[in-house]
């Protein structure tokens with residue numbers, strides 16, 4: 001590890017060396033893991049039907065962590081209303097410290113709510129009993145995203161330990177309380193606190209790394225469109241022996257209609273759903289077979305590089321179907337069938353436009369005059385980072401220094417719709433999507449875990465980034 005001075009704008013500026021920061025992060029690691037474990041013990045599931053008192057307790061605990069740092073002018077818990085309703089969303093924590101002497105302001109985002117744990121039997125140790133096995137800390141939220149919260153806390157601790165508390169950098173912390181339940185009050189929260197949240201650089205610490213040794217900056221996220229489709233052909237079911245072969249049943253119409261969504265290679269065949277042309281890192285068929293658990297002899301679908309199919313092209317998945325079950329199958333022509341369609345859309349296309357293309361395609365291809373009913377439409381916009389900004393260069397440099405390995409720019413096949421809300425509210429800000437996860441994290445699943453080496457390197461990355469911003473002219 002090299003020991004060198006980070007660039008300093010003026011001689012009066014406090015600076016920190018990589019070695020100092022690294023030492024401070026290492027010294028603070030046991031405390032960061034202990035604080036993270038305290039948060040994991042609070043079952044802060046933000047979904048309806050789970051006790052909101054836990055999310056409130058979690059917000060209190062998070063607020064205490066930022067209060068203790070002693071560098072913020074204000075630390076508050078705040079809630080905003082959901083959409084147009086007067087129902088309040090879950091509590092978020094907002095901490096601010098104004099910039100001085102022309103230095104930039106950095107906003108650090110994470111969320112303190114978690115997904116439901118699922119069944120205890122599926123976990124090797126209880127979901128809300130943080131447990132270290134090997135290099136990993138297991139528990140619901142141990143990674144997604146309470147480790148993001150603690151990465152911010154621990155990075156600020158290491159930064160302050162190295163430069164003192166009289167720094168010029170502006171700091172804003174926004175720890176959301178309902179990311180896992182769709183960020184319902186996010187837009188109103190942004191409006192309500194617009195001035196407090198304004199920043200030059202926004203770090204969203206809720207994503208993945210390439211592997212436990214290689215950091216990644218997420219620069220592309222797909223958007224999503226989901227809806228229910230009901231296909232009806234008959235006013236009521238009737239005997240398949242009597243009318244089969246002449247009267248079209250809804251299952252036939254549904255199967256034929258759905259099959260038009262893909263070509264023979266399994267690529268999406270919906271006019272108007274766009275793809276993006278971009279370089280992707282190497283990732284071969286063998287790795288896909290392994291990570292996605294394809295059975296022996298099963299081939300991949302789509303064309304182009306494997307990662308371009310998952311990051312830069314749309315995908316359509318039928319995720320549910322309401323039809324007579326096999327056990328209850330009688331010899332009848334089904335009158336109606338309903339399916340749930342879940343589509344991922346490529347960076348560069350708006351969710352509303354993608355939905356219009358899908359709707360048009362379905363209506364144009366409905367066979368035998370079948371009636372279609374589309375409902376429960378939900379859309380989220382994709383996101384593409386402008387990688388030409390100075391903050392991206394600083395973040396990648398910080399990752400390279402902290403990990404000793406150059407950072408990759410990656411995409412994510414999944415969606416974080418609130419990021420496009422952030423971009424719309426703060427068009428001038430540069431957004432950095434970082435994270436504490438790795439391919440074995442299993443966020444949202446049983447046995448979710450955090451790799452403690454990744455955790456340390458993620459904290460150091462952020463501490464180095466803070467020092468770099470503090471030193472900017």
Ligand SMILES: [Zn+2]
Nearest residue numbers: 144145179206
């Ligand atoms: Zn998350």
